[in-house]
Amino acid sequence: MSDSNRTDFTNPSTFILLGIPGLEEAHTWISIPFCAMYAIAVLGNFTILFIVKRESSLHGPMFYFLCMLAITDLVLSTSTIPKMLSIFWFNSREISFRACITQMYFVHSFSAMESGILLAMAFDRYVAICHPLRYSTTLTNSAVAKIGLAMVLRSVIVTLPNPFLVRRWPYCRTNIIPHFYCAHIAVVKLACADIRISSYYGLFHLFSVSGMDLFFIAVSYTLILRAIFRLPTKDARLKTFGTCISHLCAISALYIPDFFSSLIQRFGHNVPLHFLILITSVYQLVPPMLHPIIYGVRTKQIRDRLLQLLTHKGT
Template sequence: MQETPFCLRVGHLLPYSMSDSNTTNFTNPSTFILLGIPGLEADHVWISIPFCTMYTIAVLGNFTILFIVKMDQSLHGPMYYFLCMLAVTDLVMSTSTLPKMLNIFWFNSREISFSACLTEMYSIHCFSAMESGILVAIAFDHYMAICDPLRHSTILTNSVVGKIGLAVVLRSGILRLPYPFLARRWPYCRTNIIPHSYCEHIAVVNLACADIHISSYYSLFDLFSVIGMDVFFIAVSYTQILRAIFRLPMKDARIKTFGTCTSHLCAISALYIPDFFSSLTHRFGHNVPLHFLVLIANVYVLVPPLLHPIIYGVKTK
């Protein structure tokens, strides 16, 4: 028996007559309609308060990091350059989603053009991959500082840091390009209503009236080849770091050295745990309430930009 298309299954979630007004067949609609958080429409204003607060703190915190590093010459080193890259990435990723999300919550402004939706989709996935790549670079910086400190400054020169940053940008930009291109080629019919607060990849392509296995398989490949490989390289770095720490003769020295890594470990947890949880539940959590999936996806784009300046601001003098 053929499975009912996702676009039909969400019809009962629509709070107004749009489900009736958008039932004509079309291909590549001019606009999509974002529902916000389906099932929690009555609470949108209350939900917007913590969202807006988190966004404000994230913007202020990340701009503060950029300002302090720029003004303090003693911070012009590899670790702080990577932190600046992370701050810029956080600002772009959160700004690509939060303003539109707040428009939905406050003003019921739910329309988004097809091109803007694909641009938002690309920005979210591209800059999340950049965040992951920068965390790998920070892990390498910690590895060199702890395991081979005499060569740290000679290997991680400004030129090498710039090349690492460029490689992270190119990798993320190229590997995430298929998301909007594949989404654009699918035909969309019966509804242009996205049961989400932003143009998340799976939420958009699930509206297509076509076999979207290519998008789904590429998404899984991308998840495990990019995030999976990054986690692997971070794990290898920390294996070597822990071996070097345990070889230190004094307990106080071991604790102090490991303490330099705690900020990075917290940042890793803040990014990867929501990412894997959101990606896997969207694909396999068929019995998970839709509003819960959307909230988890929002946590993924909101929490890392909020926590990174707090984590590094508290742990770094």
């Protein structure tokens, strides 16, 4: 491994990931909660997939979207956390140029996919509450598959310019990335060229995907709340709104750290670097860990099936 940070190269064969600069001595201790959260995320999301696959009564639009979210969370967290742990545990800091670009593409495309799935779940709640009689005819298996395919294609296409732009820039300053994964903005900052087009496209990607999704989610919930307030009794309103709590928690777990992380990385020039990276790690780990917990606790069908499964195994 070369520790030189001043070399004359263009598109280096490898980058060096530093992990969390300034906290190197604490890497082993930091890895403990990160490893625990990753294990919970993997176990929780696989449990969701197993329960939905096993129980035919859960083969419906809401749970299909939940399975899409679980798969996205698994890919998103696995794209970064194993490499982070290898840095913390084995000092394995090198990553090839191609692997770096691939990792970057997976992180950003699956982040966009996750945002799209949450929008699809908001649409599911809108139809279920505002047009319950048309739910089964609107959200057919075919419609769910088409929505899922549209979310995948959008994410793949919108994210595609990022790796092409990264490959275009010459890297003649350094091959050291002060991060635990190949974040887009962290990589392009190493280029010795005018990278404004990459920075602008990164912001466009953020607001055209997550921003637009959040806007349409807000519109959906405005219509949902209007329908809920028209219900005749308080109990009916609370019961109906209760079906949305899990989704609202999932939205908060994703969008709050996502926007905070993206904006602070671009504009938080006076914020300590290790704090920026820790905020990013929250975005990489917390949503995949919380989503299965939220839906496992708040969704009665999944909670009951999980308790039945655990009770059956225990007897």
